[in-house]
Amino acid sequence: MAGGFKIMDILLFFFFPFLSLFLIFLIPSRFKNFIFLFSIFLILIHFSYFLYFIFKNEIPFFQKIRWIKFFNINLSFYIDNLSISLIILNFIIFITGLLFSIKEIEERVKEFLIWCFLLLAGINGVFISSDLFLFFLSWEFMLIPMFFIIKDWGYEKREYASFKFLIYTMTGSSFLITGILITVFYFKNLKGFFSFDIFEISKISLPYNLEKILFFLFIISFLIKIPLFPFHTWLPDAHTQAPSFGSAILAGILLKTGAYGILRIILNFFPNFSKEIKDIIIILSLFNIIYSPLMAIVQKDLKRLIAYSSIGHMGFITVGIFTFEKEGIQGSIFQIFNHGITISALFMIAGAIYKRKGTREIEKLGGLASKIPILSFIFALFMLSGIGLPGLNNFAGEFLIIYALFKNNVFVAMISLIGIILTCAYFLTAYRKSIFGEYKGEEIRDLRINEILSFIPLIFLIFYLGLYPKIFLENFKEITLWK
Amino acid sequence: MEIKIFSTEIFVFSGIFLSLLFFLFSKRIFYFYLISVLSHLISIFSEFYLLRNKVSGEIYFLKFSFEGEVLSIILIFSSLISIFLFLDYYKKEIIKREIPFLILNSLLAILILIKSNNLFISFLAIEYLSITIYSMIISFKECELGIEALLKYFILSSFSSLLILFSLSILYLNSSNLNYHFLMEKEFYPLHLLGIIFLFAGLSFKLLFVPFHLWTPDIFEALPFPFISYISVVPKIGMFGFLYFLHENLNFDVLYIGIISIITASIGNISALIERKLKRVFAFSTVAHSGYILLPFLSKSKVLFDALIFYLLIYSIMQSGIFLLLQNLKDENVKIEDLKNKTSLSFSFFSLIFLLSLTGIPPTGGFYGKFYIFSLCINEGYIFYVLIAFLNSVISAYYYLRIAGEIFKGKEKINLSILSNILIVLLTSLIILFGIYPEFINIVK
Numbered sequence: 013m014a015g016g017f018k019i020m021d022i023l024l025f026f027f028f029p030f031l032s033l034f035l036i037f038l039i040p041s042r043f044k045n046f047i048f049l050f051s052i053f054l055i056l057i058h059f060s061y062f063l064y065f066i067f068k069n070e071i072p073f074f075q076k077i078r079w080i081k082f083f084n085i086n087l088s089f090y091i092d093n094l095s096i097s098l099i100i101l102n103f104i105i106f107i108t109g110l111l112f113s114i115k116e117i118e119e120r121v122k123e124f125l126i127w128c129f130l131l132l133a134g135i136n137g138v139f140i141s142s143d144l145f146l147f148f149l150s151w152e153f154m155l156i157p158m159f160f161i162i163k164d165w166g167y168e169k170r171e172y173a174s175f176k177f178l179i180y181t182m183t184g185s186s187f188l189i190t191g192i193l194i195t196v197f198y199f200k201n202l203k204g205f206f207s208f209d210i211f212e213i214s215k216i217s218l219p220y221n222l223e224k225i226l227f228f229l230f231i232i233s234f235l236i237k238i239p240l241f242p243f244h245t246w247l248p249d250a251h252t253q254a255p256s257f258g259s260a261i262l263a264g265i266l267l268k269t270g271a272y273g274i275l276r277i278i279l280n281f282f283p284n285f286s287k288e289i290k291d292i293i294i295i296l297s298l299f300n301i302i303y304s305p306l307m308a309i310v311q312k313d314l315k316r317l318i319a320y321s322s323i324g325h326m327g328f329i330t331v332g333i334f335t336f337e338k339e340g341i342q343g344s345i346f347q348i349f350n351h352g353i354t355i356s357a358l359f360m361i362a363g364a365i366y367k368r369k370g371t372r373e374i375e376k377l378g379g380l381a382s383k384i385p386i387l388s389f390i391f392a393l394f395m396l397s398g399i400g401l402p403g404l405n406n407f408a409g410e411f412l413i414i415y416a417l418f419k420n421n422v423f424v425a426m427i428s429l430i431g432i433i434l435t436c437a438y439f440l441t442a443y444r445k446s447i448f449g450e451y452k453g454e455e456i457r458d459l460r461i462n463e464i465l466s467f468i469p470l471i472f473l474i475f476y477l478g479l480y481p482k483i484f485l486e487n488f489k490e491i492t493l494w495k
Numbered sequence: 496m497e498i499k500i501f502s503t504e505i506f507v508f509s510g511i512f513l514s515l516l517f518f519l520f521s522k523r524i525f526y527f528y529l530i531s532v533l534s535h536l537i538s539i540f541s542e543f544y545l546l547r548n549k550v551s552g553e554i555y556f557l558k559f560s561f562e563g564e565v566l567s568i569i570l571i572f573s574s575l576i577s578i579f580l581f582l583d584y585y586k587k588e589i590i591k592r593e594i595p596f597l598i599l600n601s602l603l604a605i606l607i608l609i610k611s612n613n614l615f616i617s618f619l620a621i622e623y624l625s626i627t628i629y630s631m632i633i634s635f636k637e638c639e640l641g642i643e644a645l646l647k648y649f650i651l652s653s654f655s656s657l658l659i660l661f662s663l664s665i666l667y668l669n670s671s672n673l674n675y676h677f678l679m680e681k682e683f684y685p686l687h688l689l690g691i692i693f694l695f696a697g698l699s700f701k702l703l704f705v706p707f708h709l710w711t712p713d714i715f716e717a718l719p720f721p722f723i724s725y726i727s728v729v730p731k732i733g734m735f736g737f738l739y740f741l742h743e744n745l746n747f748d749v750l751y752i753g754i755i756s757i758i759t760a761s762i763g764n765i766s767a768l769i770e771r772k773l774k775r776v777f778a779f780s781t782v783a784h785s786g787y788i789l790l791p792f793l794s795k796s797k798v799l800f801d802a803l804i805f806y807l808l809i810y811s812i813m814q815s816g817i818f819l820l821l822q823n824l825k826d827e828n829v830k831i832e833d834l835k836n837k838t839s840l841s842f843s844f845f846s847l848i849f850l851l852s853l854t855g856i857p858p859t860g861g862f863y864g865k866f867y868i869f870s871l872c873i874n875e876g877y878i879f880y881v882l883i884a885f886l887n888s889v890i891s892a893y894y895y896l897r898i899a900g901e902i903f904k905g906k907e908k909i910n911l912s913i914l915s916n917i918l919i920v921l922l923t924s925l926i927i928l929f930g931i932y933p934e935f936i937n938i939v940k
Contacts, residue, residue, distance in 0.1 A: 079932075080932075080934055082934065083870075153857055156856060160900075178896065186882065187882070187885075190882045196870075
């Protein structure tokens with residue numbers, strides 16, 4: 013009986029965005045601000061319901077009900093600390109991002125918010141599903157709202173960027189679904205029945221050749237999402253052209269689904285082969301760590317610069333995972349959270365600057381400190397967090413990752429330290445050029461109240477997690493591979 | 496045997512007969528519609544009746560089986576939807592009034608085609624079907640382009656019939672019997688192979704397999720949307736049903752079906768990528784879908800039938816749905832870039848769902864259909880084909896979502912008639928329902 017209640021709980025959580033969507037639908041579209049505030053309120057309710065849910069139920073939470081009989085597909089949900097941290101991050105970025113863009117998104121507000129709720133549902137679905145079919149369903153489902161958010165509310169070259177995003181990620185998904193089908197049918201031929209359950213599948217051991225093929229089929233999709241070096245070219249375009257909210261979600265959460273996929277699926281399904289191939293992944297991540305800061309140094313566009321910095325930081329996360337050290341994986345999970353907060357705030361700041369000055373070119377900015385001091389101050393905080401200043405959040409995560417690297421391979425660790433130095437170089441240069449110096453141009457106003465409000469929780473988090481990382485890390489003490 | 500086994504065909508035939516009688520007395524379109532719709536409904540019920548009583552057997556040249564009955568239900572259902580598609584065009588008075596009558600005729604032809612037991616009867620049914628489709632095309636009144644399209648269709652279709660007939664003579668030479676069961680009995684290899692190749696080539700014209708697909712864009716461009724919808728859905732279901740029964744009895748392995756299917760899907764999608772006119776894009780997208788539907792024929796398992804009917808049902812729903820929406824555009828021969836001046840918001844959301852389903856993105860029925868049919872091929876070990884087929888849907892995503900994106904920019908109001916509103920809501924909810932709960936189809940079975 014209790015099980016029945018539990019499943020209702022999680023289903024309510026899963027379908028809440030769709031319910032809210034109907035409520036949004038009923039409001040006439042001329043009350044723009046009201047729709048915005050109301051939907052933020054709905055997401056807050058959703059968030060508090062989630063918090064209530066995790067306090068009420070014991071973690072890890074696992075429930076399933078039967079869905080499609082023929083393939084033995086279940087609506088099965090699994091929530092552990094990793095999912096919780098990512099879902100909390102998701103809600104934080106959604107709420108702050110929406111609060112921030114009240115005045116930025118002015119046309120077709122209702123449509124925009126409908127896409128937002130669908131996106132929220134898709135992303136949460138990825139993080140809570142433990143069934144491969146449901147996982148893939150959510151994985152594809154979050155793509156279409158993001159595509160439309162970039163395409164309809166983006167900047168000048170949005171069509172190109174949105175289609176590039178779509179084609180890259182869908183290509184990844186087609187590899188993923190083929191891999192899923194092969195895995196499932198292998199399982200069926202072995203055991204005699206279908207199963208899409210991640211934990212059941214991870215109990216069988218695959219023959220070497222099949223493991224190799226499946227590893228590539230699965231990981232390509234995740235590497236495109238992260239994105240790792242040769243697959244990264246969609247990201248600068250998509251980030252630059254998306255509206256600030258879109259960029260914040262894209263960098264803050266959507267890239268993390270790739271890392272989540274590696275942690276949850278790759279390491280569970282292919283533990284042997286991923287250890288075998290870890291050198292190649294680490295080398296590719298080193299490309300991310302060195303190459304993308306170098307690219308960032310020469311960028312003229314502020315948003316593009318931040319996009320490249322995001323690629324660089326994601327390199328640290330994959331390196332951390334593929335060290336296979338406890339500290340490395342811990343650090344990566346921590347870094348997933350930290351990077352989400354920092355990078356989405358940076359994109360929001362870039363959006364705020366663009367909205368005031370009408371340009372994102374660093375050369376044409378300059379002297380902003382004298383006109384918009386609050387924004388400049390907040391920018392400084394998040395820039396320092398991005399660099400990894402001790403006391404701010406990114407430091408703790410990167411420290412753990414580099415510690416694990418030193419344990420593993422000193423040479424790689426040294427190279428990744430160069431990456432951190434390069435990060436300093438481009439961030440500080442960009443900051444000096446855009447914020448200090450002499451101000452030219454028209455009068456502009458500082459941050460609005462809603463924008464300041466949206467930054468406050470993020471600022472709180474970067475200090476809190478930087479000074480007291482234990483609050484996060486103690487949840488991941490026993491980080492072993494789930495197998 | 497009892498006569499009730501023929502009941503569906505008899506109902507359809509009496510519908511045809513009644514319409515002919517009414518031609519003598521009245522010119523009101525309403526009666527033709529009524530007769531046609533009623534005989535569709537009655538024949539659906541009679542099929543359900545046959546299914547429920549598990550009637551099966553063979554009489555003369557017809558066979559009655561579970562598969563045939565399920566296929567007939569789907570066929571009659573999609574034929575019924577397509578009747579309603581024509582309704583708006585009567586108000587504009589650009590098509591002649593025989594359409595419901597002709598639809599009944601082609602329904603009868605396809606029913607015979609999928610229930611036949613003998614290749615010769617199948618050939619006759621295919622000819623009957625072609626003739627009704629010629630008459631349908633010519634009944635479009637603004638027929639300057641229509642006549643050209645008709646001529647093209649006529650010549651190519653007769654050529655394909657010729658190929659089928661030739662193959663029949665070869666197969667007859669081989670086995671001295673055209674009954675399905677005897678086709679495989681004597682396998683004198685070169686003759687048998689030749690027969691199969693010609694038969695498949697002939698069918699390829701009707702089923703739009705590459706390289707016999709090139710007539711589609713021209714004909715699609717010349718005709719209004721309901722005709723396109725009809726031609727791309729109803730005969731195709733019948734033909735694939737026919738192919739399924741052939742596949743049970745003939746050995747298609749020699750033909751490299753996988754390669755044909757992959758090439759069809761890829762060339763269809765890539766050609767659609769380049770086209771700019773809406774109708775031509777949809778023509779090539781139909782070709783691509785033919786390719787997808789051919790792929791599961793690689794497997795001989797019993798699940799093939801389930802997967803096939805699921806995909807055919809979804810295909811007919813989404814194809815009719817999107818054309819039902821698009822026929823409300825004021826200018827039918829639009830380019831994709833010009834769509835933005837002609838659409839409204841609710842229109843956009845509905846068409847988005849159909850387009851996503853055509854692309855194969857969850858949670859729509861199109862995704863589960865693809866998942867289902869491709870999983871069969873994975874079971875047989877054709878990993879590479881499946882990977883390419885899924886990558887094909889990436890290509891198709893580009894053009895489908897380009898259309899969707901342009902539609903979303905539109906601000907003009909479009910007034911849909913009440914009937915098409917109901918139909919659209921019905922079809923959309925079916926698409927979503929089949930995407931979320933695919934086992935719903937078992938209720939039909």
